[in-house]
Amino acid sequence: MQHIVVRYGEMSLKGKNRSDFERLLLRNVRTALRPWPDARAERVSGRILVTLQETSLEPVLARLQRVFGVISLSPVTVTDLQLEAFQQAAIQLLREYESQHPDRSHPTFKIEVKRTNKRFPLRSPEIADEVGGACLRALRRWKVDVHHPDITVFLHIRDAEAHVYGRVVPGQGGMPAGSAGRAGLLLSGGIDSPVAGWLSMKRGVELEAIHFHSFPFTSERALQKVQTLAQTLADWGGKVTLHTVHFTEVQTAIRQHCPPPLYITVMRRMMLRIASALAQQHGLLALITGESLGQVASQTLESLHVINAVTRLPVLRPLIGSDKLEIIELARRIGTYETSILPYEDCCTLFVPPNPRTRPRLAETEAAEAKLAVDELVADAVARTTSQVFLAPEWA
Ligand code: ATP
Ligand code: MG
Secondary structure, three states: OOOEEEEOOOOHHHHHHHHHHHHHHHHHHHHOOOOOOOOOOEEEEEEEEEEEEOOOOOHHHHHHHHOEEEEEEEEEEEEOOOHHHHHHHHHHHHHHHHOOOOOOOOOEEEEEEEEOOOOOOOOOOHHHHHHHHHHHHHHHOEEEEOOOOOEEEEEEEEEOOOOOOOOOOOOOOOOOOOOOEEEEEEEOOOOHHHHHHHHHHOOOOOOEEEEEOOOOOOOHHHHHHHHHHHHHHHHHHEEEEEEEEOOOHHHHHHHHHOOHHHHHHHHHHHHHHHHHHHHHHHHHOOOEOOOOOOOOOOOOOOHHHHHHHHOOEEEOOOOOOOOHHHHHHHHHHHOHHHHHOOOOOOOOOOHOOOOOOOOOOOOHHHHHHHOOOHHHHHHHHHHHOOEEEOOHHHHO
């Protein structure tokens, strides 16, 4: 039998927020554990304790590392509240370290005790001395080094039991999936919008992705790419719905009726109008984009201002303060980068005029839309939108 302690940010939450957080996190941890029927997860005062009967540890740790809301994880030995039991568990940990690092002739350790159980008769420094002494007597090659030990043995004396462990694996932090309601992610095939979506998921948002597709100007493969991205995001948060909007008619109409320097601005406004209509239809409370500032010529404050004017929904831009290199690094870590850099064009690349206005004004943009049948185009696009649901394997 093996145990994993799952830690979350209980300190930063109060009252009902805290109990909702714990309930959702426990549900999500249990869902993540579905592939391992012998795994159990229970709440034990401010932590979740996972128990495995036969399953090996590493795949479970790797999966739980991806659950939003988890701050860190440790494989632990659970012992009785007995000094000898702590000593044995600590010695066992050091032995494991030895067998994994046979090259070290004089490995070093330290013992770090946390005693939340104030009724336990010995105090932390005394416990550390007793356990450290037993380790030194049992394992002659080892030395104590309190500054730079090869391994720290953590000993947590809790009310009903103790946890002994040597590893702390970081989680993602954030809020449990499903704790923040649903929002619409404008998902292109590029690098940025999947990352913006992931950052929102990390704060508990359930995503409904909205993709604008201009068949036959953009290929079936461009669409598949976006489907792959939706699946990759779903693998993190459980579920992503993808709404695919047929955008060809809108783009054609813009080309017919608007001045070329404002194509992009008008196109973005049309995207946002259609996304807002879909949001209303599906009960989404905000929209999310991968926009940043200054990254491309069109991403100026003037441009965001003019684009934003068509909607009353909050438009979240999680990447507003990120540099491209940071975004790429995150894209690699979350697994979207390789898909995003596949070459298939999306609808915007095909639509760039030779001299786009980078600082459009609201009045000139509204004038540029005068001949555009905005409401009809929006209604048609919404009516022709198709939807697909992507689920993480264990949610299916
Ligand atoms: P990305 O890498 O996300 O495509 P980008 O740096 O290429 O971003 P733009 O192409 O200017 O920037 O797009 C800005 C934002 O507009 C995107 O992050 C995305 O949220 C939205 N967007 C652009 N094209 C589409 C599309 N075809 N479908 C849905 N949303 C889109
Ligand atoms: Mg793009």
